[in-house]
Amino acid sequence: MTRYILQRLLGMLAVMFTVVTIVFIIVRIAPGDPAAVMLGPDATPADIAALRARLGLDQPLVVQYLFFLGQLIKGDLGQSIFLDMPVTRALAERAEPTFFLTLFSILIASAIALPVGILSAYKRGTLFDQAVTTFAMFAASIPSFWLGLVLIQIFAVRLGWFPVAGYGGPDASLLTRLSHLVLPAVALGIVSSALITRFTRASMLDVLNDDYVRTARSKGMGEFRVVMRHAFKNALIPVLTVIGLTAALLVSGAVVTETVFSLPGVGNLVVSAVLRRDYPVIQGALLVIAAIYVLINFGIDMLYILIDPRVRY
Structure with a gap:
């Protein structure tokens, strides 16, 4: 190990x-x-x-x-040419909306994809399975910015349930700020759930007919326990991999969504830095995003040790 x-x-x-x-x-x-x-x-x-x-x-x-x-x-990412402040400070000031947007998006995507993917594999070939496959293909083809605009039109403009854009004023409470992230998180979560759903379904199909699953059923074990404890646990490694990759891609790929919802996150900062040729900010942001990507993958690799004993040995 x-x-x-x-x-x-x-x-x-x-x-x-x-x-x-x-x-x-x-x-x-x-x-x-x-x-x-x-x-x-x-x-x-x-x-x-x-x-x-x-x-x-x-x-x-x-x-x-x-x-x-x-x-x-030395841990110094340099000094921003245009903002006249350290790059680390500029990134830290923009990190909160991007962090919570990524977190909520991956939670929504997992909450949709895992149960739907498991049930779709269990009911393989049924109408439900076909509907899930169609939904996954449809969700994967939807641009997140278009879905965001649709959600704004329905839930912000017409119904008035959520803010249209922004992240609240300087004195806004955390709850108020988080309310601004509901619609962009839902938009990203629905689009991201497509890939996780398909991987969950495919991984479950690979293990549901294995010998150890049939043995557990022959011993009289309940169906829910068979599916969740034996089948899903052994199907979890590829699912964890795709969830980790999705989370890393959300960190780096939320630029368009942040622009649509006028969120003052890292994505907006990078766009502004590119337009201004602010080299230190561009370099610092890309390196931080790459470091997050690598750390997420390292965390997933460590989870393999807990899930699969073969990795430990």
């Missing part, structure tokens, strides 16, 4: 180093000059050159890369 954990940790470090290098190169070779954007169209070449020198953008890429690595080792 110790070897298994060490292998995963070394893999995490290798992935993060690769991500750091790729992000640095992509940001630097992208068209656009942050110095020119900051100074505006009336800036002279001398002014632009002076600002580039002050920001360190005139240095060779190797020098900039080594300086960037040195900052990362």
Whole structure:
């Protein structure tokens, strides 16, 4: 088990180093000059050159890369060019709506997908199973931003049950802020539930006819216990994998949904940073998202140890 954990940790470090290098190169070779954007169209070449020198953008890429690595080792993601604050602070101020949006979305998706997928596999070939398969295909094809607009029109504009957009004022309570996340979380949750439903159904179908399931039934064990304790427990590893991947994708892919609902999250911050060529913010946000992605996958790998004894041995 110790070897298994060490292998995963070394893999995490290798992935993060690769991500750091790729992000640095992509940001630097992208068209656009942050110095020119900051100074505006009336800036002279001398002014632009002076600002580039002050920001360190005139240095060779190797020098900039080594300086960037040195900052990362110290836990410093740099200083935002436009916001004039540390990138870590800028990300921390935007983290709350993105965190809760991702959490609520994955909870809604799992609450829909797990029972529906299990029941669909148990009732394979029935009308219910066909309806679930159709729903999964339909939900997977719906753009989350379109579903968000539909939910806004129905539940916010017509019925007035939820806020249309935003995240509440500076003095708003946590409950008020969370009420702004209901509609975007439902939109993302419904779309994300499609993949989890299909994986749950497929994984359950693989185990429901195995010998140990038939043996449990032959011993007179209740059907619910057979399905949940024996079948679902052994089908859980691929399901956990897809749930973890979905959660990681929600962190990085909620940009459009945050824009539709005007949520001041990390997604909106990244969009603004890209438009302004704010290199430190872009780099910092991408690295944090990549780190979250890697940590979620590491957490899923650790759950394998609890679920499957073969991993421990």
